[in-house]
Amino acid sequence: MRVIxxxxxxxxxNCMETVKDARGVKALSRRALEEMVxxxxxxxxxxxxxxxxxxxxxxxxxxxxxxxxTLDDLVGRPWALPKRSxxxxxxxxxxxxxxxxxxxxxxxxxxxxxxxxxxxxQVTVAPLHNGRGDLVYYLCIQKLTQDVGAAPNDEVLALxxxxxxxxxxxxxxxxxxxxxxxxxxxxxxxLLRRDxxxxxxxxxxxxxxxxxxxxxxxxxQTFGAKAADSCQRMIGAQVMRTLRRAGDLxxxxxxxxxxxxxxxxxxxxxxxLAEQIAANVRGLGLHNPRAKSGKHVTIRTAVAxxxxxxxxxxxxxxxxxxxxLQTPACAALP
Numbered sequence: 501m502r503v504i505x506x507x508x509x510x511x512x513x514n515c516m517e518t519v520k521d522a523r524g525v526k527a528l529s530r531r532a533l534e535e536m537v538x539x540x541x542x543x544x545x546x547x548x549x550x551x552x553x554x555x556x557x558x559x560x561x562x563x564x565x566x567x568x569x570t571l572d573d574l575v576g577r578p579w580a581l582p583k584r585s586x587x588x589x590x591x592x593x594x595x596x597x598x599x600x601x602x603x604x605x606x607x608x609x610x611x612x613x614x615x616x617x618x619x620x621x622q623v624t625v626a627p628l629h630n631g632r633g634d635l636v637y638y639l640c641i642q643k644l645t646q647d648v649g650a651a652p653n654d655e656v657l658a659l660x661x662x663x664x665x666x667x668x669x670x671x672x673x674x675x676x677x678x679x680x681x682x683x684x685x686x687x688x689x690x691l692l693r694r695d696x697x698x699x700x701x702x703x704x705x706x707x708x709x710x711x712x713x714x715x716x717x718x719x720x721q722t723f724g725a726k727a728a729d730s731c732q733r734m735i736g737a738q739v740m741r742t743l744r745r746a747g748d749l750x751x752x753x754x755x756x757x758x759x760x761x762x763x764x765x766x767x768x769x770x771x772x773l774a775e776q777i778a779a780n781v782r783g784l785g786l787h788n789p790r791a792k793s794g795k796h797v798t799i800r801t802a803v804a805x806x807x808x809x810x811x812x813x814x815x816x817x818x819x820x821x822x823x824x825l826q827t828p829a830c831a832a833l834p
Contacts, residue, residue, distance in 0.1 A: 540560065540562060541562055541643075542562060542641050542642065542643045543559075543560065543562045543563035543565075543566045543567065543641065543642040543643065544558075544559065544560040544562065544563060544639070544640070544641055544642075545558070545559050545563060545574075545579070545639075545640040545641075545642075546558040546559070546637055546638075546639060546640075547579045547637060547638040547639075547640065548637065549602070549627065549628075549635045549636055549637050549638050550634075550635070550636060553578045554578055554579040554582065554638070555575075555576050555577060555578055555579070556574040556575050556576065556577055556578075556579055557575065557637070558575070558694070559571060559574055559575070563642070566613075566619075566642065566643075566644065567611070567613050567614060568613045568614030568615055569613075569614050571690075573614070576697075579638070579640075581595070581596075581599075581623075581625075581640065582596050582599050582600070584596075589609060589610070591607040591608055591609050592607065592609045594607055595607040595609065595623060595625060598625060599625055599638065602627040602635050603627065604624070604625065604626045604627065605623075605624070605625050606622075606623070606624050607622075607623050608620065608621070608622050608623070608645055609621055609623055611623075611642065619644060620644065620645040621642045621643070621644065621645065622642065622643050622644075622645045623640065623641070623642050624640070624641045624642075625638055625639070625640050625641075626638070626639045626641075675687040677751075677752045679729040679732075679752075680729050680732045680733040680736060680752050681733055681736070682732070682733065682736045682750055682751055682752045682758065683749065683750065683751035683752070684751065684752070685751050685752065685753050685754075685759070687751070688749055688750075688751030688759065688761070688814075689814040689815065689818075691749055691761075692706070692708070692749065692761050692814040692817070693813065693814050695747075695749075695761065695763050696806060696811075696812065696813075696814065696817075698763075699763060699764075699806070699808070700808075700809060700810070700811060703808040703809060704763065704764050704808055705763075705764060705765060705766050705767070705805055705806065705807060705808065706761060706762070706763055706764075706805065706806045706817070707761070707762045707765055707766065707767050707769075707770040707803060707804070707805040707806070708759060708760065708761050708762075708803070708804055708805075708817050708818060708821050709739075709759070709760040709761075709762070709770060709773070709774045709777070709801055709802070709803055709821070710753070710757060710758075710759050710801065710802045710803075710804075710818065710821035710822055710824075710825055711735065711739065711757060711758040711759070711760070711774075711777065711799045711800070711801050712756055712757045712799060712800045712801075712825055713731070713732070713735065713756050713757070713758075713797060713798075713799050714791065714793055714794075714797070714798045714799060714800060715788060715790075715791040715792065715793060716728065716731075716755070716756045716797075717756070718788060718790040718791050718792075719731060719786075719788045719790075719791070719797060720755075721790065722788070722789060722790050728755075731786060731797060732752060732758065734784060734786070735758060735781055735784075735797075735799065736750050736752070736758055738777055738780040738781055738784070739758065739760050739777055741780070742773055742776050742777045742780060743760060743762060743773060745762075747763050747764075748760065748761065748762050748763070749761040753818075759818060759821075766805060767803050767804070767805035770803050770805070771803050774801040774802075774803055775801070777799070777801065778798070778799050778800075778801055781797065781798060781799050782796065782798055784796075784797065800825060801825075802821045802822070802824035802825035803821065803824070804817055804818075804820035804821035804824060
């Protein structure tokens with residue numbers, strides 16, 4: 501049985517990296533599923549059902565828009581819904597009972613925004629189990645309900661459709677670098693922070709690879725900005741082709757560097773992958789005639805890992821990789 505992943509949209513509880521639809525027709529990558537959950541207009545919460553405190557693991561942008569609560573406000577904190585007083589609210593009492601008995605439930609309740617204002621919410625809560633039948637997560641989906649008996653307002657509906665479309669465009673702009681098609685650094689760090697939290701809970705490694713393009717300014721001066729963007733895009737493709745797993749991430753860090761993250765593999769294993777990426781980039785044969793170190797585009801790589809149980813922020817992990825990249829031995833590599 502499938503469950504929803506806080507950092508990805510949908511994955512198996514036992515860290516499966518891809519998910520197939522019911523007919524087994526197509527496997528969806530973690531990134532694609534993340535985008536799907538991000539862009540839907542319904543508000544989504546994911547709750548850790550294995551902890552007695554029921555902490556929030558994930559909420560999508562639609563939830564932030566609808567309620568005013570952000571990731572920083574809720575992630576890691578107990579789910580407020582089951583703790584609310586249901587006096588005089590039979591629907592809320594029915595919903596809380598269903599949560600306590602791990603049963604699916606649909607209800608319409610008065611919810612409360614961050615600013616204290618109430619709003620009519622249509623709520624669906626579903627218990628999600630792993631392949632062994634263990635309760636792993638609660639999925640909570642909410643949407644604004646229309647007053648009973650009120651006729652639809654065409655103008656309001658049109659504005660709502662425009663708002664959803666605008667939100668989708670803004671989400672895409674915030675997450676993808678338009679020049680290279682790679683993740684933006686801020687979005688990469690957001691996903692990496694989530695992966696680090698999951699790895700800490702599950703006792704797994706998270707390892708980052710920092711990739712610096714050697715004498716890339718010379719390449720940009722020779723061929724122009726568009727060619728440089730294309731070069732970074734091709735190097736990013738080599739990164740993802742080598743890492744291959746759907747849960748691995750790759751982003752444009754700045755004008756000369758890319759960064760990738762690998763969940764579940766130790767630094768020694770990832771160093772082998774980094775060497776393979778560097779060899780693949782050399783194999784592209786991208787000409788860099790003004791480079792002093794060679795006439796083709798090459799990269800330097802550095803690896804830094806966060807071990808099981810360790811607590812480290814994405815910025816610190818990337819900074820450790822950068823420090824390694826600046827060591828004399830690494831800087832001397834072509």
